[in-house]
Amino acid sequence: MENFKRGRFEWQMLELPDGITTSNGNWYHITRDGIEKYVPGLLKEKPLEQIIQEADAWVKSSNGLALMLYFILVYATVDALWAFIISLGVYFLWYFNTGVFVNVISTPIARLLNKDGFIYTVSGVFLIGISLNDLIAGVGISVEFNALWYGLGLFFLFKVGLLSLLIQFVRNKFFDKPKVPKPDRVLNMLLIRYGMKHGILTGKIEDMEKELIRIANYHKGKKS
Structure with missing residues (x-):
């Protein structure tokens, strides 16, 4: 399902009888027909592929957001250690609360933060700038050199996904799995937001949320 063209990763999705999976490794426990029943008429306004790709971007948005925040803080002359701590926070x-922040207006930003080219370019520029401290000092910006090591560490934690893998390991090892997986919660909120934008929802949000949970649990039950 993964497609690489001229060395560049291209996002793809695959519709299956019991859900939708993507090349980012996310699984959504709802089908095209389920979405049509959940938010009738939405797929006439927005292609399914675009909705799922946007949901994927929101699922991973914490990585790019926290990394960019770190660079902004250190270039704003915040102490590197404090910038590191704030970024992690x-x-x-x-x-853990991505679904709360999902909205239609900010979706283009979430998609931008999910683009490898953007993250690699911006991170590279910021890290090189830190290493050339004397040069950026000439324009009135003073950044501690240890910010470079904190930045590299966060890059591997966030962009490479090491921190996300650690969270999943700890959660699977010591905690019960959430009733509704994160991708489903994010997609749920995105569908609701788009439904509201296009005037499809008419006071049935709570019923729709319960229906999505029912569908997700049904498909998980079939797997087990």
Whole structure:
């Protein structure tokens, strides 16, 4: 399902009888027909592929957001250690509550933060700038050199996904799995937001949320 063209990763999705999976490794326990029943008429306004790709971007948005925040803080002359701590704090807050922040207006930003080219380019520019401290000092910006090592560490934690893998390991080892997986919660909120935008929802949000939970549990029950 993964497609690489000229060395560049291209996002793809695959519709299956019991859900939708993507090349980012996310699984959504709802089908095209389920979405049509959940938010009638939405797929006439927005292609399914675009909705799922946007949901994927929101699922991973904590990575790019926290990393960019770190670079902004250190270039704003915040102490590197404090910038590191704040960035981690924002990451955990966003990671565990992504669904709360999902909205249509900010979706293009979430998609941008999920683009490898953007993250690699911006991170490279910021890290090189830190290493050339004398040069950026000439324009009135003073960044501690140890910010470079904190930045590299966060890059591997966030962009490479090491922190996300650690969270999943700890959760699977010591905690019960959530009733509704994160991708389903994010997609749920995105569908509701789009339904509201296009005037499809008419006071049935709570019923729709319960229906999505029912569908997700039904498909998980079939697997087990």
